[in-house]
Amino acid sequence: MAAADLxxxxxxERNQPRYTRYVTARLPVDTHVSAAVRSTLAHAHxxxxxxxxRPSLAADVWEELRYQVSRQADMGPPRDTGIVTxxxxLPESSADSVLLCRRLGLGIDEAAELMGLEPPAVEAGxxxxxxxxxxxxxxRRP
Structure with missing residues (x-):
């Protein structure tokens, strides 16, 4: 297996479960969460x-994940109206910071790494x- 494939x-392996949690929180009930994550990872591959x-691989893949979510976001009743609010x-990066850190329980450093940002950007969000x-x-979470 080539180094790039590894x-x-x-x-x-590191991001798929976290992407799935994010997409599940964002997409309406009865949407294909796994399809959005699979499409994102296929694009990345x-x-x-x-x-x-690129300067931030994680940021570029995160943008693709957001795009995949936006394609399905209006396909049914929201799972959580608080997330819709x-x-x-809020600006998308602020909403993502709240969702990841407050709703999904990620620490600031982990949320920043996932979105391809520096921790102060998540704190600012x-x-x-x-x-x-x-x-x-x-x-602030510990």
Missing amino acids: GFSAFT RHWDWLLS LYSR LSTARRALPYLDTG
Whole structure:
């Protein structure tokens, strides 16, 4: 197996479960969560060599995951209206920070790594959410 294939396999093994949790929270009931994750990972696999040359492979794949979610987001009743509110009232990166850190329980460092950001960017997203939606419990997690 080529080194690139091993790298992609490791990337998939590490991120697929977290991508699935994120997509499950974002997509309506009765949508094909696994299809969005599979499409994202297939895109990453097809473009793996190019992605390796990019400044942040994780950020580029995260953008593809967001795109896949956006394609299915209006296909049925929301799973959680609170999450719909987050994405309608906040910038996407702030909403993602709240979803990952507060709803899915990821630490700031893990959320940042998953989205291809630096931890201060996730902290800034949480601060933005706190200002825009003060009723949210977006305090810092350890």
